[in-house]
Amino acid sequence: MAERGVLRLGGRSFAAGEFALMAIVNRTPDSFFDRGATFATEAAHQAIDQAVADGADLVDIGGVKAGYGEPVSEDEELRRTVDFVAGIRARHPELVISVDTYRSGVARRVAEAGADLINDTWAGADPEVAAVAAEFGTGLVCSHVGGLSPRTDPHRMAYDDVVADVIRTTTALADRAVAAGVRPDGILIDPTHDFGKNTLQSLELTRRLDELAATGWPVLVAVSNKDFIGETLELPPGQRGNGTLAALTVSAWLGARVFRVHDVPAARQALDLVAVLRGTAQPAGTRRSLA
Template identity: 80%
Template structure:
């Protein structure tokens, strides 16, 4: 990691106490949340334009649904992502682009097309992925899935201490990434809520985000509309927005720094307030009772 704790991606730098909002744009026809609303190219571009207008620092582009679904081979994933990444790079030259992939072949191609970060949500399943990120100068997300293979759901997962397991796994992957040539200040760790975890595990990880932050690695949380929120409050995916904001706010207060979300505007507002409350930012103005 950077000696001063700064996360550097592309031309951007996020110091300790600064929050980065990552907008989700799935190029899949079967997304769990939107059912394929941004699968078509123009719909996806419109979504990215709106995310930028709403304050997104990064956009995370995915070409394969995380869970069960129709098989998507590497050729199809490339078709869904590479040209699209190039288009987004031309359309928004300053925007940070992340690509959600577990395949090294995809990482190389999207990196060459302009991606700044490889979001490996499957915990180094492809042993060449970190090297591929290094080859294209991209950062890397190091995640925890409890040993699951890609696109499989957890079943009776058990840990002596889920947070300790997350820390052990993600920091080991971070060290391997550095050995493979990834820049230390481009590495992020992700506890990966719901992946390899039941609802109780994801809740425990959320309330102990400060322990992940204490490792010194920037922490990414991807909790937006996740099943653990739905099970906790008995809510369908379309009604989990307020719960997402609550979980994001807790994680931010405890030290998380990157937030992968659907509601960019809402999360941006919440994080901006938390930054002021934590005294890493100042109010826009303070006229009340003063003038």
């Protein structure tokens, strides 16, 4: 790998120790969390405007629900994402735009429209996604799903050591991406909580996230309101905010770099405090008992 410490996405550079916040904008009518709140174009535009105002560094746009649901053709995914990406690029020229897709045909079109990062949450199910990232100079997320096919849920997944399996898979995908011509400073690895994992395995990944960070590849975590938090606390999606912040904070302390979230303001505050506690940032104010 080239200089591992700096992550470069679009026109932004994120130094080692700097946390990047990725806001989720689902262009789907059946998202598990927002139930289609940003499916309509204007609602999605407003959500991105607000996320940027609240401190998001990236937005992640998805045109297909991750789990089970109605089939979504490639043409429909293109309809939901391509023109929208182009519109966001015109509306927010400096914003880092990520698109969550496992299809190389979609990756190509959104890259042409201005996407900076391809978030392949299905671990190279379409091996040509990396070639598209290389051709257009975009970043690429290398994930772990335990061998599952796209849009399938785990059932009795077993690993000798889930963390070792995640490290082996994601770093192999990262090395393969570099060999295909993807920029090393644009690659992230994602343990992909809940994908191909039960709750106990996702919890194990979280408490041992420092082992992923030790690979040198920047780590993305997407834990926001996920089922492992819900099962741990016995809470539905709409009540998992506090648990999400706890998981984000632990992940940040253990070395994660990019955080995919629904609630940008809360996550921004939590990550800003972790940065100060780790000594990579200064408090906004230190007047108490000093004047």
